Amino acid sequence: MQPWEDASKMMLCGCKDFPTCKVDGYTLRLETDDPPSDVKDIARKELRETPELVEQAMKELRELLKEEEGLYCPLENDAWLVRFLRPTKFYPKSALELVKNYYSFKVKHKDIYNGLVPSSEQNVFAHDVISVFPKRDQLGRRILCLYLGKKWKHNKVCLDEIYKGAVLFMEAAMIEPETQICGASVIFDMDGLSLAQTMQFTPPFAKRIVDWLQDSVPLRVKAIHIINQPYIFNMVFALFKPFLREKLRNRIIFHGTDRKSLHKHLDPSCLPKEYGGTMDVPLVHSNNWYTIMSQLEPEYEKINSYGYKKKVQE
Known part of the structure; x- marks a missing residue:
């Protein structure tokens, strides 16, 4: 195990105890364990991950970031x-560019990101329009599902709230080593999409989503x-089509x-x-995830404390 795979060191807030939630006998939690051997094989083959390269890359990235003003x-x-x-x-x-994009995007869309913590977004969780399935797919990927049809009451939950909920989920997923390695699959369930709902989408919203997924x-x-x-x-x-580059466009499947x-x-x-599945554990609803994420509020606050022109903490 690498030192950074110690669970207590994986959280920016230094939290040692990770919250869990019981769902009909199933224990829901963030998966901070040391990745299994098959996932480590994926890391070696697809990400070039070896102990020597990890150590060297961390050293180089740290030095590059020190030079990034502000x-x-x-x-x-x-x-x-x-x-x-x-x-x-x-x-x-490349990692440096991703860090810069990640924080620059937050500055550009500060109306969305400032003060973004689970407790400020209870509404989207209460309406259960976004959730993560309890089981990973056959390739080890987390599955995020957004219900943007008949389950979505657009007059009670706006698209920006759904977007912020997705961001909170993604920030949590970034903590999990297996998700870092294997990635995520996203399902958009559009069952019952109405004309009134389609009118909620705008080109600026579409561009923000695509820029976020492609670069940030x-x-x-x-x-x-x-x-x-x-x-x-x-x-x-x-x-959305005008903003999609080939790589992401090829990953969208209808x-x-x-x-x-x-x-x-x-x-x-x-x-x-x-969805024609045989999943042998109960489906997890947004409020189940909220139980976990709300207990991680200090972690989200710590995430928000970093960025461009943020005050250096003592």
Whole structure:
């Protein structure tokens, strides 16, 4: 085990006890364990991750960040450095650009990010329009699901709230070593999407989402699955298309109601029955995750304390 895989050192706030939540006998938690051997194999093959390269890359990235004027970040936290090195395959200069993009994006959209903590976003969790499935997919990826059709009461939960909920989930996922290595899959369930809901989407919102996914998230978003989409969804996707680069565009897969198509990419064992799955644990609702994330409030506050032109803490 690397020193930065010690759970107490993986949190910026130094928290030693990670919260859990019982869901019908299943224990929900952030998975901060040492990655299993097959996941370590993925890290070696896909990310070039070896102990020697990790040590050298952390050293180089730390020195590069010291030269970045006006940026305050946890340079001495090895686990934090690795969060940016893994998605950039341990190339320090690429990791530096990702760090800069990550914090610059927060400055650009400060109306969204300032003071963003779970307790300020209880509404989106209460309406259960975004959640993470309890089981990873067959490739070790976390599965984030957004319900933007009939489950979404757009007059009670706005798109910015859903976006902020997704950011909070992604920040939590960034802590997990297995997610850092294997990445995440995203499902957009558009079942029941209405014309009134499509009118909530705007080009600026679409650009923000795409810029975030393409350049500013230190997480490997490996696939985006669009399911149950009605014809009217074409109006929504048309807003996003101009901003998509080839790499992300090729990772967007449209399935409609074809469950066999979905199962070619996501094994039924990691999906609930409503998606033709055979998942043997209860489906986790947003309020279950909120129970965990609200207890991690000090971690989110610590995350918010870093960035460009932030005051250096003693």
